[in-house]
Amino acid sequence: MKKFLAILVTGALIAGTLTGCGGSSKDDKVIKVAASATPHSEILEQVKPILEEQGYDLQVTVFDDYVQPNEVVESGEFDANYFQHIPYLNSFNEEKGTHLVNAGGIHYEPFGIYPGTKASLDEVADGDSIAVPNDTTNEARALLLLQDNGLITLKDDAGLEATVNDIVDNPHNLEIVELEAAQVPRVVGEVAFVVLNGNYALEAGYSVAKDSIAYESTDSEAAKTYVNVIAAKEGNEDSAKIKALVEALKSDAIKTYINDTYDGAVIPFE
Numbered sequence: 001m002k003k004f005l006a007i008l009v010t011g012a013l014i015a016g017t018l019t020g021c022g023g024s025s026k027d028d029k030v031i032k033v034a035a036s037a038t039p040h041s042e043i044l045e046q047v048k049p050i051l052e053e054q055g056y057d058l059q060v061t062v063f064d065d066y067v068q069p070n071e072v073v074e075s076g077e078f079d080a081n082y083f084q085h086i087p088y089l090n091s092f093n094e095e096k097g098t099h100l101v102n103a104g105g106i107h108y109e110p111f112g113i114y115p116g117t118k119a120s121l122d123e124v125a126d127g128d129s130i131a132v133p134n135d136t137t138n139e140a141r142a143l144l145l146l147q148d149n150g151l152i153t154l155k156d157d158a159g160l161e162a163t164v165n166d167i168v169d170n171p172h173n174l175e176i177v178e179l180e181a182a183q184v185p186r187v188v189g190e191v192a193f194v195v196l197n198g199n200y201a202l203e204a205g206y207s208v209a210k211d212s213i214a215y216e217s218t219d220s221e222a223a224k225t226y227v228n229v230i231a232a233k234e235g236n237e238d239s240a241k242i243k244a245l246v247e248a249l250k251s252d253a254i255k256t257y258i259n260d261t262y263d264g265a266v267i268p269f270e
Contacts (some may be wrong), residue, residue: 028056031241033230034069036083037062038230039107039258039266043249044082046257050248056241073233074098077264080104082249085226087137087160103237103248105227105269107258109198111141112212113149116191120211121149126172128192133181133200139163141222142195143176149214160225198265209264218270227269 011240031051035041044060053220061078063069069081070092084092086102093100116131118124130151132142140162146152155163164176177191184194185204193213201208208215216223230249232242248254255268 007152013129023028027097028241029055029246030059031080032059032061032078033245034061034063034072034078034081034083036066037064039262040082042261043107043254043258046254047245047248050251050253051244054244056244058245070096070098070100070231073100073231076233079229079236079239080245083217084231085223086232089171089229089231098228099234100231101234101237103143103230103242104250105224105229105230106246106249107266108216108218108223108269109266110208110216110228110264111138111145111195111197112201112208112215112264113145114188114194114196114201114206114207114212116193118189118192119213121193124151124172124174124192127175128172129175129177129190131179131187131191131194133195133197136161136163136180137180138181138197139178141197141216143167143227144220145195145214146214148217148220159221164197202265207263207265212264215264218232218267223267223269 024030033044035044041060044058048058065087066084069083072078073081080103089100089102092098095216113121119127130146133139137160140160143152143154143162147154151174152167153170155166155168158166165176177187179187181197181200184196185200188194196204198208206212230242230246236242258266258268
């Protein structure tokens with residue numbers, strides 16, 4: 001009788017183990033991602049058939065805030081999120097005590113220089129004015145873009161905290177007009193050039209690809225810093241399904257979709 005009971009217990013344990021393995025295997029093929037609506041969830045929808053061919057079930061949930069997507073990944077309810085850039089991710093971790101990491105950079109939304117009263121940077125003249133956003137992050141990106149195009153030189157250590165006070169060389173004695181970001185497009189008839197981020201450019205009816213004179217390159221300091229990433233909980237970033245997700249998002253098919261759909265307002269990150 002004891003021997004029979006031992007066999008039953010052993011069988012039950014084996015059955016339980018096998019059942020657990022089956023459930024785990026199934027879970028490993030489901031990828032739950034929290035995302036913002038545009039462009040993130042739209043891009044993820046294009047990824048679904050790519051991952052399906054590999055046996056993965058990509059489930060995307062759209063959030064309209066920037067807090068819950070991180071909380072649900074930290075809790076383990078979701079595998080990853082796609083909505084944020086690295087500075088925000090780092091700031092959130094520091095403030096909330098979370099343990100989220102960058103699992104892969106996917107795209108960035110570039111700043112561009114747009115025509116005002118002049119159509120080309122070759123036309124720049126002494127005393128010309130250029131309008132830029134006045135908030136800390138956006139002003140720094142605007143100034144770095146002007147520097148990348150040879151219009152000004154900033155202090156070596158200014159980086160992404162640069163202000164007009166960090167300009168050390170201004171050969172054309174340009175006037176940098178600092179305005180609230182939403183106001184910048186409204187002065188195109190009053191300044192030689194304006195510098196806009198992707199969102200405000202689109203709202204103003206500009207095409208980054210067709211209308212900008214120059215925009216942040218994929219290897220620029222700003223693009224590398226503000227690249228939108230797939231974020232996962234620390235320790236999960238190297239899991240097979242997260243790697244599959246990132247690889248699919250960086251595939252040629254998705255790069256083509258991004259380039260064809262967003263007209264330069266969203267650019268694949270290399």
